[in-house]
Amino acid sequence: MTSKDNFEFAHEHRHEVAWMSQNTNTLPVHPSILEAIRTSADEREFNLYPRKAGISGLAEAIREDLGLDDADMILTNGGIEGEYIATRALLKAGDEALSTDPAFLPIHDQVAMTGAHAIEVDIYRKPYVLTPDLALESITPATKMLLAIDPNNPLGSGYSPSQIKGLADIAKDHGLWLIDDITYRDFNADHVLATDFYPERTLLSYSFSKAPGLAGLRIGAIIGPADAIRTLRRFDTNVLGVNVLAQRAALAALRSKKEWLPEIRRICRKNQETIRHTVAKVNGAALPVFPSKANMFVIDLAPTGVNPEVVEERLLFDHLVHTRAGSYLSKKHGGKFLRVSFTVSEDDCRRFADSFPIVMEKLAG
Numbered sequence: 001m002t003s004k005d006n007f008e009f010a011h012e013h014r015h016e017v018a019w020m021s022q023n024t025n026t027l028p029v030h031p032s033i034l035e036a037i038r039t040s041a042d043e044r045e046f047n048l049y050p051r052k053a054g055i056s057g058l059a060e061a062i063r064e065d066l067g068l069d070d071a072d073m074i075l076t077n078g079g080i081e082g083e084y085i086a087t088r089a090l091l092k093a094g095d096e097a098l099s100t101d102p103a104f105l106p107i108h109d110q111v112a113m114t115g116a117h118a119i120e121v122d123i124y125r126k127p128y129v130l131t132p133d134l135a136l137e138s139i140t141p142a143t144k145m146l147l148a149i150d151p152n153n154p155l156g157s158g159y160s161p162s163q164i165k166g167l168a169d170i171a172k173d174h175g176l177w178l179i180d181d182i183t184y185r186d187f188n189a190d191h192v193l194a195t196d197f198y199p200e201r202t203l204l205s206y207s208f209s210k211a212p213g214l215a216g217l218r219i220g221a222i223i224g225p226a227d228a229i230r231t232l233r234r235f236d237t238n239v240l241g242v243n244v245l246a247q248r249a250a251l252a253a254l255r256s257k258k259e260w261l262p263e264i265r266r267i268c269r270k271n272q273e274t275i276r277h278t279v280a281k282v283n284g285a286a287l288p289v290f291p292s293k294a295n296m297f298v299i300d301l302a303p304t305g306v307n308p309e310v311v312e313e314r315l316l317f318d319h320l321v322h323t324r325a326g327s328y329l330s331k332k333h334g335g336k337f338l339r340v341s342f343t344v345s346e347d348d349c350r351r352f353a354d355s356f357p358i359v360m361e362k363l364a365g
């Protein structure tokens, strides 16, 4: 079975599957978000191309969410499209972009599309982030960009303010672009933006997929100073704007954030604990990073000798629990771990807790 087959099966059984494979969020959506989508559909707003700058109020609400009054932005089909636009606009053949292993590797593929390549600094070791020292060691004259995923997918590790400042200072000293991928920011109450330290050349990759639970609507933004965004616009393929229903949902999500975010964080804390207790029961399995500052973390299986891809398969096909093997997220260490997301109901998390030890026992035996 390939990962593609697993996704085919999971989608086919979507209503029964505990979806712990993509850091999405299947917890209840705030009623105002649903209402915004329904109203937009009822009013057939979709008949028209949306306003190019986004529906009225959306850019302002994003700025307010970040506390950045002057930031400019391009609304995109998910954060990943903004990263595509940024890498396209800012990198060329022979350049290097400093990133990590593990990381969300599709961004590295985007770097490769420009002819540049991603330097993957090994962070599968304490403190599980790209420290300023590690970054400095890997900078070369070809380095043009630094990519920080904060909190990190898949590790769930978060950068401290001094670590982010350290990276921002290095980027500034070397004249690098700094992409601060803040897809999982909402899960970390102590998160600090790199923009606070290096506003001139920091671009924020912003997503509505995770905490607000809007992954399927495909909406996000790339955000930065006006001159940088002007440079990026040359590669903006959405001249006709992004999905208007998604924009309505995004605006409603920001306006109601104070009402839904605390509950999502509470369930994440609870589910993390449940998973921690479960992992502790399995000989040789461990959580390198705990607690996670995102909505996922890694379960290291290396000492068990069990292949994470087989664990992914057995959890899905025998127990309807969909997790993701590490090969999607790390070239060096992917064979060692399983990534588990926990923005799911406590019942779904319980299903994982019940089935993971059974699967591991069968496979280890």
Ligand SMILES: Cc1ncc(COP(=O)(O)O)c(C=O)c1O
Binding pocket: 022, 023, 077, 078, 079, 080, 081, 104, 149, 153, 181, 183, 206, 207, 208, 209, 215, 219, 220
């Ligand atoms: C670090 C990181 N960046 C970007 C994305 C893409 O997010 P979006 O759904 O907003 O395109 C993901 C999705 O998992 C991610 O993990």
